[in-house]
Amino acid sequence: MSETTETHYCFYHSTTETSLRCNKCGKYICPKDAVRTPVGYRCKDCVREQQGIYFNAVPVDYVITAVVTLPLAYIAALIVPSLSWLALFAGPIVGTVIAEVIRIATRKRRGQYTWIVAVACLAIATLLPMLPRITFLLQGRAFLIADVGGGFLISLLFIGIYLALAIGTLMARLRYGK
Template sequence: MSAAPGPEARAPAESTYCADHPERETQLSCNRCGKLICASCARKTPVGYRCPQCVRKQQSKFETARWYDYLVAAGISLLLSGLAGALLARLGWFVIFLAPTAGGVISEIIRRAVGRRRGRYLSYVAIGGMLLAGVFNLSLWGLIYLALAASTVHARLRSISI
């Protein structure tokens, strides 16, 4: 009877190989997802070694908006929301159906105008523009328009507001 090591005896050793390069042995692992990474896969970050996937995921959350994107977002929402609010407030209760649509159109125009760049405060700036325009349109339906359209814009712009 020979006591040759079975495959189960070797199993723990296999788990010290890089997840993307099965032939490379490594002691490093990503400190975010725990995946094993070899020296060429590891990315040194201020918080330790990470795998390329986690680094990429992190980078997509970075601010990419330029300063003028905020001006563009504020200007568009001020102008368009001012117009939409003034028009829709005259329609009475129809505003309940049309305000979210107007908010959707306004956010789509803003998204395109800023080249889909991301900014931490873009949705707040857009809502600020809408509120400013709303000051000139103070009426019951004007306020209802503002509440519905602004919440739509906030929800739609969340994807570019990090």
């Protein structure tokens, strides 16, 4: 049997004959395994490897993201209620600052889940200090709310808008690709 008439089998399916090759690593793949990319057909491994370069975060980056986001968001949450309507501007500013600090702290590595961790930590750090008063409200103790509640309800509204804007900014800055 000469080299030219040799039959080749798919790398992933040892019984499937094929003449198709990955244009990066050159291994034989059957049409089922071929992934069409802008630069030609590639095997699953090469495609995955390339996505890995795009998302190059290491697991500790998610810990760093949480460690950075929690105190910043907590400090912001202490200040924001006293800003009244200025809280509307605080959202994008806080979101931008947190996103930038995360980017620097993780050395600009891109993580697929960075934005999810950041948004979760932001929401937790913002809402947790308010939780006792929120549950207080939910229990419907109207006669007590009359004492403490009026201003609190308004600051809750501003905190809500602030949080939504800060989350939107974080997502826009930390969500890479789809």
